[in-house]
Amino acid sequence: MDQFAVKVFVRLRPSVLDPAGEATKSASIKLGAEGIKSLRIGKMIEVKIEGNGENEVRGKIDLLCDRLFANTVIEDYEYSLEKL
Amino acid sequence: MENLTVGVVVFPGSNCDRDVSWALEGCLDIRTKYLWHESSDLSDVDAIVLPGGFSYGDYLRCGAIARFSPLINALDDFVKSGKRVLGICNGFQILTESGFLPGALTANKNLNFICDDVELDIVSSKGGWFNDGGEKQTIKLPIAHGEGRYHCDSDTLKKLVDNELIALRYKNNPNGSSFDIAGITNEQGNVLGLMPHPERACDEAIGGTDGLYTLKSLISQ
Numbered sequence: 643m644d645q646f647a648v649k650v651f652v653r654l655r656p657s658v659l660d661p662a663g664e665a666t667k668s669a670s671i672k673l674g675a676e677g678i679k680s681l682r683i684g685k686m687i688e689v690k691i692e693g694n695g696e697n698e699v700r701g702k703i704d705l706l707c708d709r710l711f712a713n714t715v716i717e718d719y720e721y722s723l724e725k726l
Numbered sequence: 727m728e729n730l731t732v733g734v735v736v737f738p739g740s741n742c743d744r745d746v747s748w749a750l751e752g753c754l755d756i757r758t759k760y761l762w763h764e765s766s767d768l769s770d771v772d773a774i775v776l777p778g779g780f781s782y783g784d785y786l787r788c789g790a791i792a793r794f795s796p797l798i799n800a801l802d803d804f805v806k807s808g809k810r811v812l813g814i815c816n817g818f819q820i821l822t823e824s825g826f827l828p829g830a831l832t833a834n835k836n837l838n839f840i841c842d843d844v845e846l847d848i849v850s851s852k853g854g855w856f857n858d859g860g861e862k863q864t865i866k867l868p869i870a871h872g873e874g875r876y877h878c879d880s881d882t883l884k885k886l887v888d889n890e891l892i893a894l895r896y897k898n899n900p901n902g903s904s905f906d907i908a909g910i911t912n913e914q915g916n917v918l919g920l921m922p923h924p925e926r927a928c929d930e931a932i933g934g935t936d937g938l939y940t941l942k943s944l945i946s947q
Contacts, residue, residue, distance in 0.1 A: 654832075657879075658832065658877060659835060659875075659902065661833050661834065661835055661836065661837045661902075662833060662837065665837055710786070710790065710794075711786070713787055713790065713823065713830050715822075715828075715829060715830040715877070715878065715879075716830045716832055716877055
């Protein structure tokens with residue numbers, strides 16, 4: 643069995659309003675940061691997972707992302723995978 | 727009222743289950759039974775309410791974890807049999823997360839948790855959940871949510887409109903919902919999800935009775 647470290651990024655789709663991102667952008671500007679064009683907030687999920695090779699693990703992670711980690715009505719996801 | 731029983735689902739974190747039961751039993755004389763989320767035996771209830779609250783702490787997304795409970799897994803056959811399911815607030819979020827209703831509910835536009843009474847237009851009475859035959863086409867119900875902004879893509883919205891699946895629209899949209907949507911039904915009409923709380927509007931002493939019709943319709947259709 644191989645072990646992998648997976649980082650999943652879940653983001654609101656570009657068409658979906660991100661009120662928390664807008665509020666943080668507003669605060670960033672009040673802090674004095676200049677030049678911020680957009681700011682959106684997502685989630686990062688770290689998973690350590692075992693499997694027989696990368697393909698099998700990708701299958702498991704795809705299922706998790708599609709069915710649980712992200713709501714694909716409003717969110718997109720992507721992930722990186724590193725063999726430990 | 728007859729011998730029908732409404733199941734009120736209790737998840738860890740539900741907090742409107744007692745209110746729903748109080749409204750059904752105390753105001754409408756409808757028998758209720760609490761259904762623990764780990765139960766998958768729905769054979770002795772005739773309709774089901776998924777109440778408001780914060781199921782599983784609203785971890786990950788509102789309603790996302792509840793979707794995997796044994797009770798929600800059993801709900802598919804219950805819905806297919808034509809029995810009625812009402813999802814209120816967190817219950818509506820669970821119904822969208824689990825695919826019984828289209829779209830999703832996400833953070834209010836202004837980020838506030840809104841606790842208020844709102845005016846609602848009855849758009850469709852598909853499934854008989856609202857009295858659109860009467861004179862009153864507008865009702866007032868309380869809302870209490872931080873993540874009640876209904877969102878769907880344009881194709882889904884068109885389908886909702888064309889098939890008369892939009893049940894309620896806010897008169898003054900409080901949360902940024904697409905098309906002012908406050909509640910929708912499935913195509914069969916036996917599943918209703920709405921952000922407002924009908925169970926909190928069942929007695930004049932607490933501000934109104936506009937929620938009675940919807941709760942009564944759980945067993946009167």
